Amino acid sequence: MAYRPGPFALALMGLIVVFLLVPLVAVVPISFTPSEYLALPQGAYSLRHYRALVDDPAWGNSALLSLWVGIVASALATTLATAFGIGLWFLQPRLTRLLVGFVIMPMVVPPVISAVTLYFMLTSLSKFAGAIGYDTWPGVVIAHIVMISPFAVVMVLVALSRLDRRIDMAARSCGASVPRRIFSVILPNIRFGVATAAFLSFILSWEEIAVTLFITSTKAITLPRLVWSGLRDNVDPAIAALSVLLILVTIVLMVVITVVRARADRKPAH
């Protein structure tokens, strides 16, 4: 007979799950308020704050910028991380632990210290090359690559650790060149890991705010940056409407990923 938790533990779990979900549910009624400030709708409902997201070009522009930065940063971070992981997998140098420890540093360093560091880097860069320094989109991309590549590295390393070395040995003894081994042997076998790395790093860049706040001011306003400005002063209920949309997208994506993964598990890889 399996060991099962008792009623007290189940009740406690129920309360904690409510605690975890209640702030996400709370934004839903607020987003339908007809008033100009944060308030519960008193009988009357309105979609004006959803309209505001469409009518005010600031929201659309920021969303496009975030999308662009996210795609570029995640593509570059995933490429760097995949090359790094495959190189280590081939060579297995003694320095492996040290190198991996070094590249995942931005994941464990407190975000505020990364933010100060990247602020220093980009303001120094601005003195030589204003177009890619402080408060520019390439500057945001550089900073985001730093913050997201550790996660991509972890995903790629996990995928590589499950790879059978013998298939690469076979390719090598048949005389395959290094690029051939990478593109025809390794990459097809870790494609799910690489795709996960790209997806995760896109999401992390799309949401990034702690560092972005330090390295942008008026020109490179990403979506989280715009939300931040709206949260600090008079809270704009359009943020509630935006939050509802983002939560819905998250839940839909989670369901899709669960279904896709369940299907991939059912089908054997070969």
Next chain:
Amino acid sequence: MKRHVWYWGLIAPLPLFLAIVYLVPFLGVVRWSVTEPQLGFGNYVRVFTDPLVLSVLWRTLRVCVLVTLATTIMAYALSYIWVFASPPIQRLVEFGVLIPFWISTLTRAFGWLVLLYNRGLINTGLRDLGLIDFPLTLVRNEFGVVVGMTHFLVPFAVLPLVSSMRHLDTRVLTAARGMGASRFHVFRSVLFPMTMPGVVGAALITLIFSLGFFITPAILGGGRSVLVAEFIYVQIFQTVDWGIAGAISVVLMVAVAALIALFIRLTRVEQMVG
């Protein structure tokens, strides 16, 4: 060997990139701390003597310890259910943990603002029920900060606890129950001691993450309960005192590095014993 050139060509770009845009600039921040406004360790003396800085550091420590306690307790209860309950309940916990995990910091802090502020859902609800006449101050103070940070960190603490509980031999628990121990007794004398390494690991991860927290405390503290990360932001962008910002960053970095070293040592010991 030609092949080695290829391999290092694959490995090198990422560490080199990080060295240039991350490691070297960090040394620049360290330099601020001893050169701005003048050469010397004046900024470090200020970190440990200036009453304002000390009060911020003290508040950060107090809030982070509270958050770590609350987070570890909640994460423990969730992990326990996640590992041992029947599959449908397991799935409920999984969604309860993973949905907030994937939603951004800003959205989650905003959700708490909506619940906790003076005309928010909780105050409105309590007033409609006639339980209070004046709104309770639930946000823009330490209470709001602790609630928001705990909410953010619970999923991060659940994942290591779940993996440590999965490795338990559950027959020990069944045996203890079979010998007539109450559920509480099983928890206190068997389950909790066996999961202690996981608890310490989860608590350390929570503490490490919470110390440099910026966004959630800044929104829910409303500029009043300033923690160290927001204080650094204010020093750079408002008071323009780069020296003290650099010095506090270095002190924070050293504290976090010490905690990480402790974490690595404890998990290694665990691996050797287990």
